[in-house]
Amino acid sequence: MWRDADFRRLWTGQTVSQLGEHACLVVLPLIAVLTLHVDAGRLGVLRAVGQAPVLLLSLFVGAWVDRWRTRTVMVVADAGRAVALGAVALAGLLGGPGLATLLMVAFAVGALSVFFDVAYQTSLVRLVRRDQLLRGNSALEGSRSAAQIGGPALGGALVSLLSAPVAAASGALFFVLSFLSIRRIRRGEPVPGRAGRPPRMRRRIMAGVRFVVRDRSLRAVGLASAAFQFSFAATMTVYLLFLPRELHLSGTAVGLALAATGPGALLGSLLAARLPRRCGHGVVLVSAAALGDGVMLCVPGLHGPAAVTVPALVAVNFLFGACGQLVNVTTMSVRQAVTPGGLQGRVAATITCAGMGTAPLGSLLGGLLAERWGLRTGLLVTAAGMLLSPALMALSPLARLGRTLPAPRDAHARGDSA
Incomplete structure (x- = not known):
């Protein structure tokens, strides 16, 4: 399976994307603490806003992803997260992002991460044979575990060693690299359920x-x-x-x-x-x-x-x-x-x-x-x-x-x- 170029591209993109996602869980709160000096209550709100999309959007995203090519969903999610973090970097260069900006970016990154995570789990089924699911999941989940280990530490190091704008821009770079890897997947992807008029979203959910x-x-x-x-x-x-x-x-x-x-x-x-x-x-x-x-x-x-x-x-x-x-x-x-x-x-x-x-x-x-x-x-x-x-x-x-x-x-x- 590792000889399959498309699977390697998926694994590489997912690994880099997960690293960027888990780094962001630290980068945005630390920017709020170190540059805006927010208190515990407002920091809690910022973290909650970033986590809310999992509960608010998961069912909708699952229904939506089933009717689209997962490659398209993943590259759009990567591009969107890169743009969102780029906005934080730009705001930093122009005088510093406010709490409202961080809240919007945290929600956007969280929402797009829901799209990416559901899509990459679905993409494996469409990309490899059924008897390769265990090996494929083992590889993907192993990289996700590595990102959970290194991502927060990397995010903390970026904010500690670099300025807030550079840290945000560095986080955006991970999503750009994931975008470049996943968009190179060439294998045709069968998408079930696209024929005819789609049923209502509630019915599909x-x-x-x-x-x-x-x-x-x-x-x-x-x-x-x-x-x-x-x-x-x-x-x-x-x-x-x-x-x-x-x-x-x-x-x-x-x-x-x-x-x-x-x-x-x-x-x-x-x-x-x-x-x-x-x-x-x-x-x-x-x-x-x-x-x-x-x-x-x-x-x-x-x-x-x-x-x-x-x-x-x-x-x-x-x-x-x-x-x-x-x-x-x-x-x-x-x-x-x-x-x-x-x-x-x-x-x-x-x-x-x-x-x-x-x-x-x-x-x-x-x-x-x-x-x-x-x-x-x-x-x-x-x-x-x-x-x-x-x-x-x-x-x-x-x-x-x-x-x-x-x-x-x-x-x-x-x-x-x-």
Whole structure:
């Protein structure tokens, strides 16, 4: 597959784009802090505006992407993000961007990132053979993990070492490079559902939702994702308070502990290319989810000096990252395998929306439990809640999946192909 020039172009473009996207998550807030001196409340608003498109636009984007060539969607998204960051750089040269400018750019970058992310997941199904999905997802998710590790650090370095305009312009460069790579994809791309007058947007969105709800495997993926994201958000809220206040760790030590998730995720991506075909997709899904989520139960029991707790946290986060990425790649491959080509974007968006939509509620619950029950007890309860996700998978058809991916479901027979 790596000999395929078009796949290499997709991988290169997606890697650079993800690096730019994760760098932007740091660049824009740091510009607001360092040049505008915003307070915590306004900084929170800026971050929320950048994250809002995931909830507001995912279902719409999924329906829209299913009727367009993913190459076109990705290059337009890259061009738009480059222009948006270029506007920040220009505003900096003319006297500095205001908060209103940063808010508009954060929303624009976030919205276009939703388009790009849904499109690249859909493009893989149209670009490679069905038996190459695991290897393709492993490569793409591995690069995304690397971007999650390096992107924030790169964004911080750009703002710290360069001026705000140059940092914004440097961020725009990543999207330009992604644009240049992806636009070189030459393979013809079949686009389902373009014949005739398109159905209304609401009908197309609901077709994707119904397909997920009616398919037992996809419904289990959606429920497990929602349970995980809810509990994970609650856990992280308490976790980020627990490390400095209960374990008395410095900011550097906290960063080191959290950074171990990234290398673990890279290992998980490599394992995902082989383990499901050797051990069975169901066995890998349930066991990896149970091990990765269950290891977080060790954190509330940690005591002692940083010389003891930091290595333990690094080990926990490394294992959590490896198992979590193994689950992510495997579930994505299963989802792509069972979903007809004409519904790929809508199904991906529906599951993303179902999972991420529970995260804000989980964060609120985590804060409430930390206040009422204390950090150690709150972390124990929220970490235990993460085990609901593997439990849901163990009770579903996902647990019975074998070494080969399941066949695509017939959307037309069920009336879900609009």
